[in-house]
Amino acid sequence: MTDPVPAIELKNICKAYGALRVIDDVSLTIDRGVFITLLGPSGCGKSTLLRSIVGLAEPDSGTILVDGKDITNAAAHNRPVKMVFQDYALFPHMTVAQNIGFGCEMQGMEKSAIARRSTELLELIRLPDIANRYPDALSGGQRQRVALARALAPDPAALLLDEPLGALDLKLRQDMQRELKAIQRRTGKTFVFVTHDQQEAMSMSDLVAVMNKGKIEQLDTPENIYANPATLFIADFVGATNLFEAKVEAKDGDHLTLSVGDARWRVPVARVTSHRKPDAGEAVSVVIRPEAFDIGRSRRKDDIELSGRLTDQTYLGDRVHLNVETADGRSLLVDARPPVSIGEGAEIKLHCRADNLAIIAGR
Numbered sequence: 001m002t003d004p005v006p007a008i009e010l011k012n013i014c015k016a017y018g019a020l021r022v023i024d025d026v027s028l029t030i031d032r033g034v035f036i037t038l039l040g041p042s043g044c045g046k047s048t049l050l051r052s053i054v055g056l057a058e059p060d061s062g063t064i065l066v067d068g069k070d071i072t073n074a075a076a077h078n079r080p081v082k083m084v085f086q087d088y089a090l091f092p093h094m095t096v097a098q099n100i101g102f103g104c105e106m107q108g109m110e111k112s113a114i115a116r117r118s119t120e121l122l123e124l125i126r127l128p129d130i131a132n133r134y135p136d137a138l139s140g141g142q143r144q145r146v147a148l149a150r151a152l153a154p155d156p157a158a159l160l161l162d163e164p165l166g167a168l169d170l171k172l173r174q175d176m177q178r179e180l181k182a183i184q185r186r187t188g189k190t191f192v193f194v195t196h197d198q199q200e201a202m203s204m205s206d207l208v209a210v211m212n213k214g215k216i217e218q219l220d221t222p223e224n225i226y227a228n229p230a231t232l233f234i235a236d237f238v239g240a241t242n243l244f245e246a247k248v249e250a251k252d253g254d255h256l257t258l259s260v261g262d263a264r265w266r267v268p269v270a271r272v273t274s275h276r277k278p279d280a281g282e283a284v285s286v287v288i289r290p291e292a293f294d295i296g297r298s299r300r301k302d303d304i305e306l307s308g309r310l311t312d313q314t315y316l317g318d319r320v321h322l323n324v325e326t327a328d329g330r331s332l333l334v335d336a337r338p339p340v341s342i343g344e345g346a347e348i349k350l351h352c353r354a355d356n357l358a359i360i361a362g363r
């Protein structure tokens, strides 16, 4: 059961640098024990939001609560949250054990308790034998795990992680994503993670808050962010997308009839994923993910049907990326399961279940 007092509550946070509104009236409640990611393109304000929680940036207005206490004006060192940075920020002249114990020492914890805590955390990060090494004798991945242990040592209310894996190469980064998630699960701590990498956000998080231009456009599970994008920005930013401009011709009961070029698509109203529902006559955008297409003739009455010429295919082991050009000059991305025995230049039919697309009001 979720604890009734959230780990973190942000209420109407605003921050501007000169004329630039970096955080635009953001409110967000983060329950305890949740792994949440702030995801967005460079410059959307995610780091500033994280830095506001830890006290490294000062919001112009709004309130920040941690464990139900108002810490909006508290000094950074008095806040019960800890931050992990991309560049580790370990103390080079201290051993690993001393680095991990540093925060506990500042809290006045007794030496033997610090040693126990340090051992416990080295076990947690699965590096029990490196207590006496110095940071320069560690690999990048090991340093990042030690930085994590150091941040967890004083038992913070939440851990804030600002692109912590950004400096690691791809393979190590993927290993560390699994490791971080496992550590979060084992400790049950609230993790607030910042990244611009949508794959990283989707693979690690319980919840993703997608940010754009200083606002949170959608707060949802990774599955819902992908399948039910609330805005065009999100549909485009998260995953690959085929986007169709359309118009609502008619509304009848629980279906919409859309005109898409010369075609008419009958789609369930329930597939409108934007907050605002479109009226008849209104422009909408239709999102079809590459893997939502099946190749071959439709077997279901309300399927969306398209046809085109296969212009290019890329074999990726578990799937094949196809590029299909339609008669009206549209280039479609299609993901198919191998084997695909269609030659380039061949005409193919594609179909998609009407409940596999997403409709967003506006363009």
Ligand SMILES: Nc1ncnc2c1ncn2[C@@H]1O[C@H](COP(=O)(O)OP(=O)(O)OP(=O)(O)O)[C@@H](O)[C@H]1O
Residues within 6 Å of the ligand: 017, 020, 022, 040, 041, 042, 043, 044, 045, 046, 047, 048, 049, 196
């Ligand atoms: N101290 C500062 N003074 C002036 N402008 C700043 C300052 N800090 C951040 N900004 C600007 O605020 C905007 C948001 O920055 P922020 O670091 O929060 O973005 P971000 O989404 O985390 O991006 P990135 O992924 O590139 O770090 C950017 O345009 C940035 O240049």
